[in-house]
Amino acid sequence: MNKQKTYLSTLEQKLAEKEFAVTCEIGPPKGADKEEISEAAGFLKGIADGINVTDLQSSVMRMGSLTTSALLIEWGYEPVFQMTTRDRNRLMIQSELLSAYVAGVRNVLAITGDYTNIGDHPQAKPVYDMDSVQLLWTMQTLEQGKDLVGNDLTHKPAFYKGAVVNPGADTEAAYELQILKMKKKIEMGAQFFQTQAIFDAETFKKFMDRLEKEKIDVPVLVGIILLKSKGMAKYMNKFVPGVFVPDNLIEKMEKTDDKAATCIEIAADLINEVKSCCAGAHIQALGWEKHIKPIMDLVQ
């Protein structure tokens, strides 16, 4: 038998072998129940290389991302455990990373997290003991068998470490800050990136050109959100920073008699258009997980 390079996860292997990878996002339920998770995950069987588990996304209180990731492993899926620094201080961050490793989690996505005031508990005390770059640095430190103050660990964890970048920043300063931070994240151990959702292929291609010019060579998964309606498009344009839905797509959603079919078409077109310049796609279905398969069937 050939001696093969060992990978921490399927996602790592796919990206290393330059196969187009697909990750899909699911949000844990607001309640003590696992049915919803298994149903959403069921639609992704055989399609997603990794199931991305959001971590109190938009600062809305829900079931935890670590437990949800562990459940997915139990059911035979590969999770991408999202970890924000909004709700955990450095003790908890390190502790949960160790727990995650023991639970079988290998893919970890480091994010800072939305501010508390946009969520359903705006009164909460935001933690932010660290930022996402420091979270990557923390993972690296644990991987070397040490905690953040230099104490030895009895056993080293190992992670396939991801981070997020926004290719659609709307001003020169915001754009440059994204590039600067992306470089810092790579320096602190980020091995793959997923982007904020894009609707405009040109914006994304321009961003990828910039990365090439900067000689930034890490796998980037293009972020795709399923556009469910005209209202959703308008809402995102108004309230979701860094996301821009062009008029022609809004019009398409307005005129269609079959929203799901149009949504599938838009997402598949987008992926097909940018497929050659990125390593994979990261799809946020927001409850429409059942439509991901038909989308991927249309992706060439």
Place this chain on the structure above:
Amino acid sequence: MILTESKPVEEIVEKLGKEKNIFIMGCGGCPEGAETGGKKVLNEMKKTLEQKGFSVTGIIEIDFICQKALIRSRLKPRTSEIEAADSVLVFSCGLGVQAASEVLDKVCHPALNTMTFGGITGMWHGKERCDTCGSCILDLTGGICPYTNCPKMLENGACAGQSDDKCETDPDRDCGWVLIYKNLKRIGKLDLLEQFIEPRDYRKALPTEKLRNSRLWAYDEEAADE
């Protein structure tokens, strides 16, 4: 009175790094009272830096560095000394370093850590804000405090939440990291943003009981008699 503590000389030397020509600026307000500033301290620092191979292009004490107009007028006759410097070392609280960073086009290194305000937030009310973190990093962030200008208190760059350069938490508020970017761009020091900053030490944000209770010492007759 705003209470500051001196940064260790080794830390200052490390921060000055490869910069060789330094202009020293001190606040004649609170740091005089806290004995972390004043002419004697500034002159001592000059001597120390010279011993360590730096060249000091000039020294000035300004009554209240938190007043930008005052900095401008006092520094006008000293322009050549500042121009000859690679960077400026500032003996003041965070507000003073922020004000100096806005007025000058050099990196301003804080020589002090701001420990507690004792109820006072600078002599002049400007847009500068300090959170008395006790480990000032203003020289890495263009003189704009990431703890008071970014609600997430990010140390290593912006989040992706801003829209039209305004903060995700409040559309009326400038994104602190955009301000940091712009000021560093203005002085040609964007490369400072490549430096990784470790999480801050929160112990330093807890001033000791002695510091907490000493807010009126400058006016306190009993204390003055001691």
